[in-house]
Amino acid sequence: MAETSAAGSAPASETPVSEGEIFHGAPFDLKRIRKSVFASMLESKSRYGGKRIAAIDADGREVSFNDLTKAAFALGHALKAGTEPGEAIGVLLPTGAGAIISFYALTAYGRVPAMLNFTAGERALKAACRACKAKKIITAHRFIELGELEELEAELAKDHELIYLEDVRENLSLMDKIAAAVGTVLPGLVRSHPDPDSPAVYLFTSGTEGDPKGVVLSHANLLANVEQVRDHIKILPTDVLFNPLPTFHCFGLTGGVLVPIGLGVPAICHPTPLQAKTIVKRIAETKATILFATDTFMNQYARAADEGDLSSLRFAVCGAERVKDETRSALRRRFNLEIVEGYGLTEAAPVLSVNQPQNNRPGTVGQLMPGCQAKLVPVEGIDDGGQLHIKGPNIMKGYIRPTNPLALEAPEGGWHDTGDIVSIDEDGFLRIRGRVKRFAKLGGEMVSLAVVENCATSLWPDNMHAAAAIPDKRKGEQVILLTDYDKADRADLVAFARNHGISDLAIPRKIIHVDSIPVLGTGKTDYGTVQKTVEAMMAETPAPAPEPAE
Template sequence: MAEQTAADPAPEINPEPAGLAETIYSGANFNEGRIRKSVFQALLQSKGRYGGKKIAAIDADGRELSYDDLVKASFALGHALKAGTEPGEAVAILLPTGVGAIISFFAISAYGRVPAMLNFTAGDRALKSACKASKCKRIVTARRFIELGELHDLEAELARDHEMIYLEDVRENLSTMDKVAAAVGMVAPWAVRAWPSPDDAAVYLFTSGTEGEPKGVVLSHANLLANVEQVRDHIQLYPDDVVFNPMPTFHCFGLTGGVLLPLNLGIPAVCHPTPLQAKTIVKRVAETGSTILFATDTFINQYARAADQEDLKSLRMAVCGAERVKDETRTALKRNFSLEIVEGYGLTEAAPVLSVNQPENNKPGTVGQLLPGCQAKLISVNGIDEGGQLHIRGPNIMKGYIRPSAPLVLEEPNEGWHDTGDIVTIDKDGFLRIRGRVKRFAKLGGEMVSLAVVENCATSLWPDSMHAAAALPDKRKGEQIILLTTQKDADRASLVSFAKNHGVTELAIPKKIIVVDEVPVLGTGKTDYGRVQRTAEEAMATPAAPAEPEPAQ
């Protein structure tokens, strides 16, 4: 792969068209001609560009998959899976990160069907909802995965309404025609593969549901490939880089960043089936000589604790998203491993990366500058003086939402603009800083208080524990803040003292602190605020000792 040149770090600031008051912030220019193809066509082009024998992916057991292996397996499996389905029909994938998931994704895509990536940590209700939204009748999985993951109850529940397809069975029963399709595809792929429009749906992903019922996100081929090319333009990557990806492929970070990006850039993708195996992961990073690690703050903390001095020395950067990177995390990685954390910001609706810092232009505490081709505007929110509600537009922004209440009925972004629901500031150099979600502000006595600030204060005091804040109704002030923490000796007095010494409003001191064994998290590593809210509500509804007195105002 030719060396990539980083984009101009300073974004342009263009005036809003007549009739609108907000400023539009724009990333560098972006050539959309590169994305007018399907994701499978892009894979075939990568095979031709980098050579069929080049290693494309490495599985958890060390098995290496070349581009030839990947394309041949995709044609064979895809030919077997397409029987009984129609072009454009959704076929679900219930698999961990690994070559099985990668092959299944491309196999379904090769013949013009649409992969629907299911979050196996979400529970049967959420998965049934996802299948209903995408009108999915078949689910591709593996018996070994069901066995190792102890997912028999989930399997049985899904099998009531869906046809379960097991990779082991398909592999053992490949027909002569399946094998012929694979052979022909290797020499004349144009004669076998489907030819979807770049604007057709390429994947159905489902939001994490941190604040409600998950929605289906429809991303086109052009959306996914745009994000790959945007990152290529923005971050300097090298031919000898190796990407280590423990993030799930049902999450857009794991799919685009951990699979599509390296495969399209000729960089080996090292797969790991779960981000939770910290000791195994740090050893595999060393064994594979990985140079780029994808993670979240929660997981990178675990890896740092599990790693010996030599385990992470091959890494030149860790790319973190999905949640805020704590100062303590950044300092520990720098001090103990000389490892720089490059923090970014994304969401499923943006396929997923919207902004990211660059190793040579890294501003801690921010999530970097807009990717090329992205536009942003901030809409003022009553009660919030600093920043505004972020709306985004660009070639990577989804086609729209689908919901189980109206399967495959597309809810498109308004004139291409998607409301992220996040409160953001953008500085003079174009760096974005996330202040929190609109839904994660509490209104106390008429003043808006960010729950993220509450959590940051707790993290500064007790960095080795996890914390999550929730807002509950309060008769006197409108709302009250409740903090869940794993810090066994957490007390309000310490938070009051911290607030006074650091200029934090005392309104950000939680009315009650609830010590829990663990703070609920999703399979992606993000805090599960839906469960946090329910836990706080249940705890406050349970008769207990009187709440600690509030500090004097």
């Protein structure tokens, strides 16, 4: 059974899956991306002016292109000591000027930033460093203190050299300062000139099902996505972009740092997406016009915002999870704000498709980015959709793993299997049905766990819900719903499904109440923990009574 909307009906005019059919985005000029990420930043400085503001930190500090260039050359010269070109150096910092300068400082001298997820825990961070052979980690005393990360700091220090930004700034040598001065005037004499196809950054999967995988993105991959956004979405010279997403997440790095710097618009940095009340006030104060977020965070911002707090926004770009109808309608009703939904993955640097403000089709994730190709591989039990494989200039070089450090696992033939079930309509708009792993097989039919969650959300929109599938002797699998709504009743879901023409198979066999639904640092539901929680709780409870025969 294909995924349906909460109302129960699949959209019309979806393209049937045809083995071998390839869908194409708009044409794309590859010449624009034959440079390094640092060279691209210098081009933006030349194009928009050195005094142009590149970023504004959480404390209001403004960083111009001149400031960014000078700081990157000075810091990078200090950091390169004891390392080789192409060597990975970890970056353990929140979104802000420190993270941006550190990223460009490393790339200026041909080192490769490994962006570390400080919410992932000691085991995952050490595994990430093993995968890319990072021996040094850049962080900050103030970040460790504010984040109460002293235990993590102590564990990482056992195996890695921790470099603190405050210490480096206080101890810049004369040569560091000379490099900054020369680099600001004649950058070509100081900076490195890496191959555009060489690694520019290492990012890491969440590791919820084991050790995290490293995703290797080249300079060309990252710049391709910046240029694709330039071609696809109209960004105005007067725009101001607000980014609360972490730079260890590709959406936060590319969308929140590289895109605004590449397009010459200021990026308002916020160190965490969790401070809803502070964020909506900063949006109002900075008169931000574009916001990058997820559905979960947009919901929180809408609740925290007073009238006028979000009035400066032209639109919000949401990815990482499906945008709920309730979120979209609440923002439109209260703030006249449109959400532009997109679809991305780290392996695509990350944006693969996105709606446009002037061509926004709610319920879809827009059309393919320029230069991208897609094909749908049929999946047994799913009629209107297939498993999405993608190819294009923004698709990663490959994976690296802790078990075989820096051994690149490249996508076969350049095609990456996303693991997502997708349909594409006659106008080229993509609709995400769900992860292949997030379909349950009940009585020979495929049921999307996302549909189960959508039904719960339609009934109880103010709460969070997550579905999981576990083995069932009679039907193959059974669906269990976790919810933080303590009054959720299965009978209400039964009535909702039948009133909206939704198959009974999409009704969870059991509802389990929990205090909170686990989420990752990026705001996405942590389905790995959800699955383990369901398995543990079901093992402790008696089996439900058999369902009546149909």
